[in-house]
Amino acid sequence: VAERGGPGPGASELARRGIAVAPALAAGQMAAVGFEGHVLSGQAFRARDAVGWLSGQAAACRREGFRGLRIAVDMSWALRPVARVEQLPDFEEGIAAAVADTPLSVLCQYDRERFDSVTLATVAAFHTRSVAAATYHADAMLRICRQYAPPGIRLAGEIDHRHAEPLALAEAIRLEGDIMVNMARLAFIDASCARMIVDAARGMAGSRAVILQCCPPIAARFVLLGAVEIPGVSVVSADDRWCLASAAA
Amino acid sequence: MTGGAWRRQPPEHRPLGSRSLGPDTGGRQPPAVLDQGFDNDSLYALREAVAAHAMQAGLAEGRVGDLVLAVHELASNAIRHGGGRGPLRIWDTGVMLRCEVTDDGAAQSAAGEAGAGAGDAARWRIDPGHGLWLVRRVADETSVQAGPSGTVAAVSFTLPPPGGLPPFQLAQRFPGRLYRIVGDGRARPQFG
Numbered sequence: 001v002a003e004r005g006g007p008g009p010g011a012s013e014l015a016r017r018g019i020a021v022a023p024a025l026a027a028g029q030m031a032a033v034g035f036e037g038h039v040l041s042g043q044a045f046r047a048r049d050a051v052g053w054l055s056g057q058a059a060a061c062r063r064e065g066f067r068g069l070r071i072a073v074d075m076s077w078a079l080r081p082v083a084r085v086e087q088l089p090d091f092e093e094g095i096a097a098a099v100a101d102t103p104l105s106v107l108c109q110y111d112r113e114r115f116d117s118v119t120l121a122t123v124a125a126f127h128t129r130s131v132a133a134a135t136y137h138a139d140a141m142l143r144i145c146r147q148y149a150p151p152g153i154r155l156a157g158e159i160d161h162r163h164a165e166p167l168a169l170a171e172a173i174r175l176e177g178d179i180m181v182n183m184a185r186l187a188f189i190d191a192s193c194a195r196m197i198v199d200a201a202r203g204m205a206g207s208r209a210v211i212l213q214c215c216p217p218i219a220a221r222f223v224l225l226g227a228v229e230i231p232g233v234s235v236v237s238a239d240d241r242w243c244l245a246s247a248a249a
Numbered sequence: 250m251t252g253g254a255w256r257r258q259p260p261e262h263r264p265l266g267s268r269s270l271g272p273d274t275g276g277r278q279p280p281a282v283l284d285q286g287f288d289n290d291s292l293y294a295l296r297e298a299v300a301a302h303a304m305q306a307g308l309a310e311g312r313v314g315d316l317v318l319a320v321h322e323l324a325s326n327a328i329r330h331g332g333g334r335g336p337l338r339i340w341d342t343g344v345m346l347r348c349e350v351t352d353d354g355a356a357q358s359a360a361g362e363a364g365a366g367a368g369d370a371a372r373w374r375i376d377p378g379h380g381l382w383l384v385r386r387v388a389d390e391t392s393v394q395a396g397p398s399g400t401v402a403a404v405s406f407t408l409p410p411p412g413g414l415p416p417f418q419l420a421q422r423f424p425g426r427l428y429r430i431v432g433d434g435r436a437r438p439q440f441g
Contacts, residue, residue, distance in 0.1 A: 141293060160292060161325060188296060188314075191322055191380040198378075217314035224386055225378055 001073040005034040013149065029066075035077040043080075047087035051094035058104040068103030075110045078119075088119070092126035107131070113184070137163065150211070152180035158188040164196060179204055183214040184238035194221045198230075205232030213238060281338040282306075287324050288334035295337060296321055299348070306341050307408055315387040319404045320348050322380035327352035330372040332399065345389070345405045353399035373400060 002010055010032065011021045024030035036043075039050045054071060061069040078085055095106050108127070110120055124130060133154070134146040142157040152175065181197060183189070189197075201210040210233045212222055219235045223244060227233050234245035283302050287295045299320045303313040320337060327335045331352035340347045352372070373393045375381045385391050388404040395401075 158293060158296070160321065161329065162289065162292075188317065188321075190318070190325060191378075191383045192325075195378050217311055220311070220314075221318070221383070224383060 001033055001035065001039060001071065003034060003074065003076070006032055008032060028064075039073065039077055040082060044083040045078075045085055045087055045091075047084075047090035047094055050091050051098055054095060054104075054106060055098050058098070058102060068105070070105050070107070072107040072109060075108050076114065079114055089122055089126065092123045096126045096128065147180060147182050150180045151175045151177060152182060152211075154182040154185075155189075156185035159186065159193045160188070160190040161192040164193055178209040178211065180211045180213055183212065183218055186214060186218055189218055189221060191221075191225075194225055198222065198225045198227045198233075201227060201233045202230050205230050208232065209234070211236050219244065279340060282341050283339040284336060286334065286336050287328075289328050292321060292324060292328075295324055299337070299339070302339055302341075303346060303406070306346050308346065308406060309409060312406060316346065316348070316404070316406050319384045319388050319391075319406075320350070322384045323348075323350040323402045323404065326350075326373065326380060326402070327400075335399070341408075343408070345407050347403060347405045349401050349403045351399050351401050373402060 002008060014021050021030065025032070038053050039045070041049060057071065058069050078088055092108065095108070098104065099106055108123070110123070112120070132145065133148060135143065136146070136153070137144040142155070142159050142163055144153060144155050144159075144163075146152075147154040181201070197212065201212065204210050212219075212227060212233065213236045214222065215238050219237070222228070222235050228235055228244045234243050236243040283298060285295060285298055296317050300313055300317050303316045308316060324335065324337060327333075327350055335351050335353065338349050338351075340349075373381065375385065384404060389407045390405040391403065393400060393402045
């Protein structure tokens with residue numbers, strides 16, 4: 001369930017990960033539907049209707065002889081000006097009840113970058129399982145995890161020399177193609193960690209682009225350390241509205 | 250005995266070795282607005298306290314971040330290459346915020362050495378791209394002085410005049426180098 005029906009941009013992402021999208025769609029094993037008419041009705045949300053639609057889909061699958069049903073829901077609709085969005089916890093609670101002891105699984109995808117932590121904490125309680133990106137380090141002060149799209153790593157919180165070990169740059173270097181180091185939610189970085197990132201970027205940037213995404217105070221550190229002078233390395237704002245790059249880039 | 254000016258350091262008239270750590274107020278030493286101990290496990294608390302005092306003193310947002318970084322690096326240096334802990338003191342002179350980190354590593358090791366000077370020089374060396382180098386780039390004044398209670402590393406940040414400075418902006422710091430990202434994802438010069 002995504003913004004629009006049809007395979008859309010998600011299909012290529014699924015194909016990249018080895019899922020044969022076109023044959024599955026053709027065989028009726030997979031369907032891509034939009035929010036409207038399924039989760040939403042005229043830009044309004046009713047938890048009971050949305051849960052009813054999901055339950056109906058599960059029942060239809062059983063009738064058609066499928067052994068189970070997996071539904072992935074992009075939850076970004078809840079960030080829009082939607083009426084009765086406050087029923088979101090009711091929706092999650094209703095799903096939890098509907099999937100219990102059934103071959104139905106529902107994956108609610110919340111973008112950590114866009115949903116606030118209070119909402120995430122509220123809805124997380126209704127989920128029997130949570131799936132997060134591969135996490136290299138997580139404590140009260142710092143979280144370092146893999147970022148899947150664009151490929152790279154994501155750092156949030158505050159990082160200093162005590163955390164240089166789990167910086168996971170080696171993991172990022174192993175990824176193919178252009179690399180993003182997402183520091184949009186990083187509030188502090190000390191010289192030793194910033195230098196480590198610049199050194200890694202310098203090593204990678206010969207053959208591919210390295211994007212350091214960060215807020216202005218953190219961006220200033222990387223500029224001082226010369227990141228912008230390295231061809232192939234750019235410093236991009238957290239809101240994607242500006243970037244600093246070497247003249248050669 | 251060692252120590253030296255890093256940048257824009259005013260002439261030092263105090264006799265070396267004296268324990269005159271606070272701002273030069275003609276003999277009167279006002280109380281520090283912050284006097285906080287730190288070690289490797291309390292750097293976060295130190296940064297938070299420094300940020301709060303810097304904001305309270307009226308530094309612009311970007312300069313608060315610079316000050317926090319500078320103090321963190323001085324404290325880190327004392328932790329990693331000195332005695333492992335120390336006090337941080339901040340004075341508000343009305344014109345500047347002066348932050349001093351005292352590292353007693355030199356005093357601890359002095360007994361077994363001919364003098365603290367050689368150790369100090371190694372401990373507070375400035376390597377390009379490293380912490381103390383970054384400190385020198387962001388602070389308005391920096392100094393390192395050796396004294397009887399240890400090495401005192403200080404940074405000062407000029408407070409904005411009444412009315413305040415414009416907020417920190419990369420565009421002002423790096424004219425001609427800031428690009429706007431347009432719809433096709435490519436960067437276009439924004440500030441020619």
